[in-house]
Amino acid sequence: MVLTIYQINLFTDKLFEDNPAAVCPLEKWLSDELMQSIASENNLSETTSFVPTG
Numbered sequence: 001m002v003l004t005i006y007q008i009n010l011f012t013d014k015l016f017e018d019n020p021a022a023v024c025p026l027e028k029w030l031s032d033e034l035m036q037s038i039a040s041e042n043n044l045s046e047t048t049s050f051v052p053t054g
Contacts, residue, residue: 007044022044022046
Protein backbone atom coordinates (compact mmCIF):
# COMPACT_ATOMS: atom_id res chain seq x y z
CA MET A 1 0.00 0.00 0.00
CA VAL A 2 1.29 3.45 -0.93
CA LEU A 3 -0.15 6.51 0.82
CA THR A 4 0.48 10.18 0.15
CA ILE A 5 1.03 12.15 3.33
CA TYR A 6 1.36 15.93 3.44
CA GLN A 7 2.96 17.80 6.31
CA ILE A 8 1.46 21.24 6.80
CA ASN A 9 2.05 24.11 9.21
CA LEU A 10 -1.15 25.29 10.88
CA PHE A 11 -2.02 28.82 11.91
CA THR A 12 0.90 30.50 10.15
CA ASP A 13 2.07 31.73 6.78
CA LYS A 14 5.77 31.24 7.63
CA LEU A 15 7.75 28.10 6.83
CA PHE A 16 8.67 25.89 9.82
CA GLU A 17 6.60 27.92 12.28
CA ASP A 18 3.66 27.03 14.55
CA ASN A 19 2.06 23.54 14.69
CA PRO A 20 3.03 20.89 12.11
CA ALA A 21 0.37 18.34 11.22
CA ALA A 22 0.15 15.38 8.85
CA VAL A 23 -2.75 15.11 6.39
CA CYS A 24 -3.41 11.80 4.66
CA PRO A 25 -6.01 11.69 1.86
CA LEU A 26 -7.52 8.20 1.52
CA GLU A 27 -9.59 6.42 -1.12
CA LYS A 28 -11.47 4.54 1.62
CA TRP A 29 -11.35 4.40 5.41
CA LEU A 30 -8.70 2.14 6.91
CA SER A 31 -8.90 0.18 10.13
CA ASP A 32 -8.45 2.15 13.35
CA GLU A 33 -5.31 0.15 14.13
CA LEU A 34 -3.70 0.99 10.78
CA MET A 35 -4.63 4.66 11.05
CA GLN A 36 -3.10 4.76 14.55
CA SER A 37 0.10 3.19 13.17
CA ILE A 38 0.26 5.82 10.43
CA ALA A 39 -0.16 8.59 13.01
CA SER A 40 2.58 7.08 15.21
CA GLU A 41 4.94 6.74 12.25
CA ASN A 42 4.55 10.46 11.42
CA ASN A 43 5.64 11.39 14.93
CA LEU A 44 3.60 14.61 14.93
CA SER A 45 1.15 15.76 17.57
CA GLU A 46 -1.65 15.95 14.97
CA THR A 47 -2.47 13.61 12.10
CA THR A 48 -5.72 13.61 10.16
CA SER A 49 -7.15 11.62 7.27
CA PHE A 50 -10.07 12.21 4.96
CA VAL A 51 -12.00 10.39 2.25
CA PRO A 52 -13.40 12.68 -0.45
CA THR A 53 -17.10 12.36 -1.22
CA GLY A 54 -19.03 13.26 -4.35
